[in-house]
Amino acid sequence: xxxxxxxxxxxxxxxxxxxxxxxxxxxxxxxxxxxxxxxxxxxxxxxxxxxxxxxxxxxxxxxxxxxxxxxxxxxxxxxxx
Numbered sequence: 001x002x003x004x005x006x007x008x009x010x011x012x013x014x015x016x017x018x019x020x021x022x023x024x025x026x027x028x029x030x031x032x033x034x035x036x037x038x039x040x041x042x043x044x045x046x047x048x049x050x051x052x053x054x055x056x057x058x059x060x061x062x063x064x065x066x067x068x069x070x071x072x073x074x075x076x077x078x079x080x081x
Contacts, residue, residue: 006067010060017052025049 028046030036036043 004067004071006063006070010063010067013052013055013060013063017049017056020045020049020052025052 025045026049028038028042029050031043031046032050
């Protein structure tokens with residue numbers, strides 16, 4: 001069974017966030033409040049973690065719903081014809 005590309009993208013964004021969270025990226029997000037600790041590597045990790053969090057919270061649900069709706073409509077159209 002082939003998965004819809006939107007669903008795969010949503011799961012990929014969530015997986016990226018999970019990897020960054022388990023890798024300790026949450027501690028590096030202090031740069032948003034102006035408390036940079038650890039240098040440029042930690043700052044970069046904090047930015048990537050924040051973007052992954054926003055992607056997981058805002059983008060992934062929309063992609064998941066769009067993929068599921070498109071799949072359901074595709075099945076409905078196939079059954080109708």
